[in-house]
Amino acid sequence: MxxxxxxxxxxxxxxxxxxxxxxxxxxDPNSPASLHVAAYYIEKTYEETHAPNFVTAVVTDYRGFDTMFETAVIFTAGIGCFLLLRDFRGKKEHYYHHIPTGVILHIKDEKKSLTIGKEFGYMDKEWVPPDLINKTVCRILIPFIQIYALYVVAHGDYSPGGGFQGGVIFGSSLILLAISYDLKTLVKRVSERLLGIFAALGVLIYAGTGVLCLVMGGNFLDYGVLAPLFPGMADHIRALGMLVVEIGVGIAVMAVMTIIYINIVSEGRHDEGL
Amino acid sequence: MNIIVIALLVFGLFFFLAGAIGIMRMPDFYSRLHPAGKLDTLATLAMVMGLALYNLNQITLGTILVSIKMFLIVFFVSLASPTATHTIVDAGMRAGLRHWTKKKKRG
The missing domain is CATH 1.20.5 (Single alpha-helices involved in coiled-coils or other helix-helix interfaces)
Known part of the structure; x- marks a missing residue:
């Protein structure tokens, strides 16, 4: 066999x-992939958009509609995850641990609860005390990861990168916070409502840029007509338009990544999990 | 200069090779993590140091900046990799995985 x-x-x-x-x-210049529009992009992209990164120019300018609906697909994924998994029913029993002694309290009365603070902490069936080494290293690393994510978004039209990549990196830094501490730390700092607003805001920035172009008298997502809004940058206006759109994509992807993670690890309850 | 660069690269490659063999040959989960964790710090340090020296052939502001960025990579890898190894071992202990012993006992 x-x-x-x-x-x-x-x-x-x-x-x-x-x-x-x-x-x-x-x-090979005669291969099918480089026979039709590729030559046009390579020859004309820099003249028309002043964006050195052709890939970003193609994705967010020449094919801006495609990328806008990709962002909408990601937004839909986040909303779908929320609608399918989110569970608003509270748990009937609560577990707490007394921090100075480590004693576990089990409260069966649904209505009673203890205040979380220096004395009592949360407890659930998968609770493990956050590890000091993990916490320290992650606390050092997370700001660097976030700065790198902002760099990837901001340099999307100059070097490899862009909104999707930067957003994923930023979202992963938030997920790292949830893994190294616990889920409640993340939910307390970045609330569910804020994430939902961010996910919608990202798509809104993208579509709003397109509508703004319509209002200024051009086609949808035709960044060239935005020149009067940015005086003195008329030659870079298409690259700037790409940057605005990339920021929108980055915000949406970051929020949706975090929404999906939070909902999946806690089975929609947002109270326990990794 | 080139001799130092070659020596550092060979040193790093040797450690990568030894680590790869270690991952294949070690008897259990925990001892396999030992070479896997060592590789990322020492061998990466040696190889990136070699590459950074090679890059400094002509000392200008640009090459110095690139070398500093390379050392930043080493810094972050040497922070993150031991922590990851520690966390994996921690998870193994919590899940109740017993370590390997020389005598073969039942259970």
């Missing part, structure tokens, strides 16, 4: 290798 599997693997590999021999050479 193992020999048979080995033969199948070898055959598949051989077919795949045979298939790659039909591929065009790397960077």
């Amino acid at each position: 193992r020999i048979l599997a080995f033969i199948v693997v070898c055959l598949t590999g051989a077919f795949l290798l045979y298939g790659t021999s039909e591929f065009p050479d790397w960077g």
